[in-house]
Amino acid sequence: TITVAPQTPAGTYTYTYTICEKLNPNNCDTATATVVVTAAKIDAVDDNYGPINGYVGGNTPSVLTNDTLNGQPVKPSEVNLTPGTSSNPGLTMNPDGTITVAPQTPAGTYTYTYTICEKLNPNNCDTATATVVVEAAKIDAVDDTSAPINGYVGGNTPSVLTNDTLNGQPVNPSQVTLTPGTSSNPGLTMNPDGTITVAPQTPAGTYTYTYTICEKLNPNNCDTATATVVVEAAKIDAVDDNYGPINGYVGGNTPSVLTNDTLNGQPVKPSEVNLTPGTSSNPGLTMNSDGTITVAPQTPAGTYTYTYTICEKLNPNNCDTATATVVVEAAKIDAVDDNYGPINGYVGGNTPSVLTNDTLNGQPVKPSEVNLTPGTSSNPGLTMNSDGTITVAPQTPAGTYTYTYTICEKLNPNNCDTATATVVVEAAKIDAVDDTSAPINGYVGGNTPSVLTNDTLNGQPVKPSEVNLTPGTSSNPGLTMNSDGTITVAPQTPAGTYTYTYTICEKLNPNNCDTATATVVVEAAKIDAV
Structure with a gap:
């Protein structure tokens, strides 16, 4: 048998050998064994990676992970890895087969080819494609x-x-x-x-x-x-106001209630707000469109309130309400002391009106605008009339009399002043006129007319009931002045021209006196020697 060692490169190899018979050792023959060694199957398998966040980038696993050599996972030391071209330059394949996605790589699905070749058999290669999904950051x-x-x-x-x-x-x-x-x-x-x-x-x-x-x-x-x-809305602030005093007799206007109001912390611009008057506690007060308050003439003195609301035109519901307090004062009333006379107390008479020199608001009083209340006269013969004149009754004794009175404004009944009228009453002129009567026969005596006959009181013949007659001293004791003013010449009064003084004093004014002299001519009786 021929053993092919592991890691033997692929190829066709020959191996010669000789066989010899053991019986006949020289009986031999030689032959050649041809052995074909093949490369192991290499398989680069396509990969799918991701998604990988392209904002921060990242690495894929190695593309070699699922590749095989001889049916077994590739050992990186046994192959050469050759990257192809990425469909995005932000992807780089590293020597270990990982793919680095660079930060700020746009989202997309990118492909990256690569080839692995067996180092033992450099022509034993396979190519695959790695698909990398890059996603956008959230x-x-x-x-x-x-x-x-x-x-x-x-x-x-x-x-x-x-x-x-x-x-x-x-x-x-x-x-x-x-x-x-x-x-x-x-x-x-x-x-x-x-x-x-x-x-x-x-x-x-x-x-x-x-x-x-x-x-x-x-x-x-x-x-x-x-x-x-x-x-x-900006803060709107209607601020309470206090005005016056305003003279209610002539009336007048307050400053605008808007003057101290604010919008957004600044004085209100009238063009930016709507002003809505409330109700005044006195109908004599009217709030005008510019925020001033008109006090009508002849408004009673008092402290009056007038509410109002300002609303921002930009925000009609942005409103605030405040109260204007208006003090209306009474006009100055001045009852001025008066001095009248002399008035003839014998016939009496009237003074001018005490109102003539009195004033209301610095102008002469109009009687229709005041109530006149007389006080008490120091003499009952003086009467103050409703028009302010003072009537001195006839037969009022001479003297200086006072008469207090008070005037009160009808508009403001408590607006009053008191003065004193002084009235001088004088006695009527009394005039005792010297008398000269017709001669009287001194032998038989007789009476003269009354010495009062030609005397006058207040320019009129004296009324004996209105005077006291006080005889003086006669220049002859035979003359006697009687209570009726006649002078009795006693019988057997020597002829002569005699004087007899007398004084008349007004009973109404006992110190109102005058003295005169009566001249009495006494003649002798006619003597007739026959």
């Missing part, structure tokens, strides 16, 4: 909800990319393409960096903005998400 656009943005001034959100991932890691903006969708409000704009700009004067609301991110390495590797943007 891309995840995650829905966003940013913090509220003030729509009055606008602002920017953080980038929508911030929470998005590629291959489980935060997205690198340089590795993706961002495509904005459509915002539910045109005031929102998505920028290339993924931030969303909220334009100033954007109404409050919750808005959505879709967007898509696609991997630049694999443009079809995309995901879509929705950014939710909450736009909030």
Whole structure:
């Protein structure tokens, strides 16, 4: 037998040999044995690998793993591996038969041929194809909800990319393409960096903005998400107001209630708000469209409240209410002391009205606007009338009298002032006129007319009942003045011209007196010597 040793290369080999008869050792013959040695069967088997993440790359198992030599798995030391050409340059076959997929290899199904040849028999070869599936990394656009943005001034959100991932890691903006969708409000704009700009004067609301991110390495590797943007109204603050005092007699206007109100922390612009007046606690107050409050003339004094509401025009439900407090004061009322007279107390009379020099709001009082309340006169002969005149009754004694009074504004009954009218009452002129009567016969005596006959009180003949007559001293004791003012000449009074003084005093005013002299001519009786 011929033994062929393992690892004998394939070929046709000869082996000569001689046989000799043992009986006749020289009886021999020679022959040749031809032995054909064949190579073992080599089988490179096609491979299928993946998917492998092309974002980070990776290695396949060795392509030799399923290849066989002589029906047994190939021993790498017994073969030579010759890579063919990959359908993507990002794939490299290593000497150990593994295939390295480089990072950032686009997703796809790639083929890589290779040949294995038996080292023992270098022409004993077989070729196979490795198919490698490279997949895209997982891309995840995650829905966003940013913090509220003030729509009055606008602002920017953080980038929508911030929470998005590629291959489980935060997205690198340089590795993706961002495509904005459509915002539910045109005031929102998505920028290339993924931030969303909220334009100033954007109404409050919750808005959505879709967007898509696609991997630049694999443009079809995309995901879509929705950014939710909450736009909030600016803070509106209607601040309570305090106005006045305003003179209610003439009325007036307050400043605007909007002056101290704010929108977004700044003074309100009237063009940006709607002003809605509430109800005033007094109908004499009217709130105007510019926020001023008109106090009508003849509004009673008091502290009045007026509510109002301001609402942002941009966000009609963004409102605040405040109260304006308006103090209305009464006009200054001034009752001015008066001095009247002298008034003749004998016949009496009227003063001018005490209201003449009184004022309301700095102007002469209109009697229709005040209530006049008389006080008490220091003499009952004085009466204050409803028109403010003071009547001095006839036969009022001379003197200086006071009469208090109070005027109160009808609009504001507690708006009052008190003054004193001083009235001087004078006595009527009393005039005792000297008398000269007709001669009286002293032999028989007689009476003169009354000395009062030509005397006057207040320019009129004296009424004896209104005066006191006080005789003086006669220049002759034979003359006596009687209570009625006549002078009695006693019988046997010597002829002569005699004087007799007297005084008359008004009973109403006992110090109102006058003195006169009566001249009495006494003649002798006719003597007749016959």
